[in-house]
Amino acid sequence: MGGLLLLVQGGFLGAAQAAVDKAPKTLSETSKECVACHKKKTPGIVQHWGGSKHYRANVGCYECHKADAKDKDAFIHDGKKTKVHISIIVSPKDCAQCHEQENAEFAASHHSKAGRILGSLDNLLAEVVEGNNGMVTAGFPEGVSAAAVNGCWQCHGSQVKVLKDGELDPATWPNTGIGRINPDGSEGSCTACHARHRFSVAQARNPENCGKCHLGPDHPQKEIYDESKHGIQFYANKDKMNLDRPKWVVGEDYDAAPTCATCHMSATPKQPVTHDVGMRISWNNRPPVSVRPEKADAKMGLPGKDVPWDDRREAMKDVCTNCHNGDYVDAFYTQYDGLVTLYNEKFAKPGLALMALTKPLLKPAKFSNRIDFVWFELWHHEGRRARHAASMMGPDYTHWHGTYELAKNFYSEFIPELEELVREGEHSGDAAKQQAAKALQAKIDEVLNSRDHRWYLNKMDPQEAAQRKKAAEEFKARYK
Structure with missing residues (x-):
């Protein structure tokens, strides 16, 4: 658990003193005036706020919306008796007054x-x-x-x-x-995530909350979760999840299922809550080739650059082992890493190398060539789906929506488009394009003759072909 210790010592999960130590004893006069008016004009907002912890802590409209006269978006609200400046947007900087x-x-x-x-x-x-x-x-x-x-x-x-x-x-x-x-x-x-003005903790812990953004062809985490055993368990046992409890520690306050929040943010017996959702992720599957998260953090100038991926994995394993034993969790990560490596080595790295050689043969505007769309969807859609689904144990999205679509489009769309570019370059009459076509064809030949792709040329290793034939015959005999 050294990784957990590192995270705490690094300040990502450690305690910090809030800027506001105590809630107000009473609701401020300014907020009372806001409430009196908004009860008539926007009663739904007031009702939502009335059901929030903010209401019970005497944190009202003005405490969140107050502004300095020098703020870019500050204005004096029409009709207010006390002339105070407010702003519409409540930013993270405003929330940090209490939630530092x-x-x-x-x-x-x-x-x-x-x-x-x-x-x-x-x-x-x-x-x-x-x-x-x-x-x-x-x-x-x-x-x-x-x-x-x-x-x-x-x-x-x-x-x-x-x-x-x-x-x-x-x-x-x-x-x-x-x-x-x-x-x-x-x-x-x-x-x-914390929809105003109720700021319901139960809503923030629900998978649907993340589904506003994490769904669709390129990052269908919500759909993947729904098909996974975790999602099935959640929807079957939602009434046992205690989603509205102030303290919500997996294994103590609930054990029916994990949600997105459980794995990526919420407390365990050994870890506090974190609002840095990357601190338990050991692969960044967003780019064309998956990379370790500290590399992505360094590129963005984030402090996570100093937190190694294996420490983050230990933090996630700590979540998993509240319901699964260590061998089970280790075996899952073997499967997941295998899928990421398969994608990287068989499709992503060769694809990037091939695309780099197409540049002299393409029209210069991005997405003015058919192959631009084909390659973009290979890594951005099918490739991401497969990787994300493997990380969340969603088999249908890993295979049929992931690696199957990836392979189908690699061999039936991407390779033929590359070969068409070679033919066009060879017959262009342009010496530079002819040379580029020659280089591209050489790379196509190298890729297709590699161990991963030679089946496409009907060059499967004889021993492997014999093994596959034997297995097929045994299957037929078993299920005659």
């Missing part, structure tokens, strides 16, 4: 940096390939893509633009994207 440790952990996580997708390859798709500049607002006089505004930004977060008098540009607000870039410079949105 949670904010520090979240700020160190990949979740808080999700807004950095802006300008990435994914956003090129939403802004240009799928969209246009047809949505014009005050903050975007030259226009912005409605596909990005309503799609990518709602999960990853927008960069909120402030207009005059604290008004927020409608292209960037409303937005609860988990990596939202706020007017005060903070990154993130606590309400991405």
Whole structure:
């Protein structure tokens, strides 16, 4: 358990003194005024707040929404008797007044940096390939893509633009994207998981809470969870989960099933809660080739760069061993690592090498070539599905939605497209393209003649072919 100790000593899971030590004795006069008005105008908000821990702690509207007159998004609320400045957005910096440790952990996580997708390859798709500049607002006089505004930004977060008098540009607000870039410079949105104004802990612990973003063709964790034994156990025993308990320690307060929160964030008898969801993950399966998480953290300048993957794995194993024995958990990780290695070595690394050689033969604009889409979906969709599903014990998504789709498209789409590029280059009359086509063909030959792919050329090793024939005959004999 040395990894757990390292995490605690490193400050990722250790105790920290909150900026506000005590809750107010009574609700402030300003918040009382807010409540009196909003009971008439937006009664649902008041009811939600009335069911929250904030209400019981005398933390009201003003305590969260108060602002300094110098804040970019500050304004004086119309109709207030006491002229105070407030802001619409409650940022992680605001929440840190009371939740200092949670904010520090979240700020160190990949979740808080999700807004950095802006300008990435994914956003090129939403802004240009799928969209246009047809949505014009005050903050975007030259226009912005409605596909990005309503799609990518709602999960990853927008960069909120402030207009005059604290008004927020409608292209960037409303937005609860988990990596939202706020007017005060903070990154993130606590309400991405802790929906206002009830901030229900039970809701945050439910798998559906994560499903707002973690589903779909490229990261279907919610669907994977639903098909896994963990998900089956959860839905069959949800009434035994004690989701609304203040203390929620696996093995003590519940044992029916784990949720997303159990594995990635919540307390065990040996670990406290953490809001850095990467501290128990031992592979980063987001990029074309899976990498260890400390490498990804270093690239983003996160403190997790100093936490080795095997320490993080020990932290996750600590969660698992509240219900499974050590041999079971070790065997699971053998299976998972095997799938990641298979994907990396058979498809991802050769695919990247082949794509690098296509550049001189392609039209220069990204996604103006068919092979751009084929390769993107190979790693970004099928490859991710297989890897994520293996990590969560979802067999159907590992195989039929993952490695099957990956292999089918590698051999029936990717390789033929590469061969077509070779033919076009050879007949182009352009010496540079002809040379590029020759280099690409050599790499195709190298890849297809490798141990992983030579079956495609009908060059399977005779011994392996004989073994497969024998196994098939035995199967038929067994089930005549």
